[in-house]
Each structure stands twice: as structure tokens, then as C-alpha cells.
Amino acid sequence: ETTVTQSPASLSMAVGEKVSISCKTSTDIDDDMNWYQQKSGEAPNLLISEGNTLRPGVPSRVSSSGYGSDFVFTINNVLLGDEGIYYCQQSNNVPLTFGSGTKLEIK
Amino acid sequence: EVQLVESGGGLVQPGRSLKLSCAASGFTFSDYNMAWVRQAPTKDLEWVASISYGGSHTHYGDSVKGRFTISRDNVKSTLYLQMDSLRSEDTATYYCTRHIHNNWYFDFWGPGTMVTVSS
Numbered sequence: 393e394t395t396v397t398q399s400p401a402s403l404s405m406a407v408g409e410k411v412s413i414s415c416k417t418s419t420d421i422d423d424d425m426n427w428y429q430q431k432s433g434e435a436p437n438l439l440i441s442e443g444n445t446l447r448p449g450v451p452s453r454v455s456s457s458g459y460g461s462d463f464v465f466t467i468n469n470v471l472l473g474d475e476g477i478y479y480c481q482q483s484n485n486v487p488l489t490f491g492s493g494t495k496l497e498i499k
Numbered sequence: 500e501v502q503l504v505e506s507g508g509g510l511v512q513p514g515r516s517l518k519l520s521c522a523a524s525g526f527t528f529s530d531y532n533m534a535w536v537r538q539a540p541t542k543d544l545e546w547v548a549s550i551s552y553g554g555s556h557t558h559y560g561d562s563v564k565g566r567f568t569i570s571r572d573n574v575k576s577t578l579y580l581q582m583d584s585l586r587s588e589d590t591a592t593y594y595c596t597r598h599i600h601n602n603w604y605f606d607f608w609g610p611g612t613m614v615t616v617s618s
Contacts, residue, residue, distance in 0.1 A: 483603035
């Protein structure tokens, strides 16, 4: 089983700042990492899929990078509407596994 | 518009069974692999099970293997999760999700249904 270690657990940022979230995997997963945002009271929403591919409708200030076992999710110029919990998920092998989440608060 | 709507959640005693349903619309259900993902009260997300578009192939997470069964009815465009021998640690919100083509990520999620296992 591939363990996904996500950090930090929480962030408090001001509008306009840059957010970076890290996910490290216990095995090599190529670029099979995905990123989700979950707003309060809603289901998670896919933002970035395998190969660092931005999903339709997601703004270009959102991006990700990484290959192998080290991945980073970035939001440039963070806005109030970016508040929520962010999760990474590896899709390279079964069982599919998630990171523990990063709670983003906008000051 | 793609829609996934779960139903069947509720309060159940440990050791009992419950069956969840997910009604799909807005896309050709029989073309997509589907899955269940759950979220504990701690907010941790856990993949539960996946099923191929035709229903012949299934995969399960270790914590539910042998107790839960995923199935589908492509005529009714409905996904199911039969949950037996329920435990307190199965308490969670259960999401019906869709896989894109042969990939193992989740491109669309339903709003979820809450399952509470307690005496």
C-alpha cells in the first residue's frame, strides 16, 4: 500500500499570498497524483488530475508539480473563495489512498 | 448536467446491515467505472470500493473487504453498496463517485449520505 504524507495540516494566509502544500508518497507513483478542494458542507471537487493536469474551469493561478514520490500543490494570489480543505490522492495503485488534508484559512 | 444522488444512509446498530444507492443522471452510466469513497467525522477520506463499467471487476479497500459489496444496475443507472457486519468505525459520510475512463481518480462526486453505526 502507498502511504501519502501531506503537510502542513493547516495554513492561515492573507489574500494575495502564495500557498504551497506538499504530498510525499511511500512508493514511486510516476505522476499519478490528484488534488481536491473541499469547501465547508460540500463534497470534494477535483482540481488537478494525473500529469499535473488542470481540470476545466479551474483558474490558472492553481498548479501542481512533481514526479515519483514528491509533489507540491500551489495557489498563487490566494482569494477568500479558496478557503477549504485540500487533499491529495494517489491513483497509481490499489488501494487508492489520500493524504490527511490541509485546512486553508484566509485571514 | 452530471448528477449523482446517494440515498439509504441512517443510524444502524453494530453488526447490522445497510444498503446504499446512488442514482446517476446526465451521462451514459454504463460507460463509466464507479466508486464509493467515505469521509469519517475526523475528515479523513478513504476509498471504499470501485467497480468496472460492466460490473464484472470490483476492488475493495482492506478495511471493508469481505463485509461490503459494490454492485451496479446499468439499466437503472444506479450504483449500490451493500454493507454487512457494520462497525462503529464505518461511521462516515459515503460519497458516490465517478472514475474517468480507465483512470483511478474521482472526477465527479455526489453530495453524500451519512451512515452512523451506534447502539
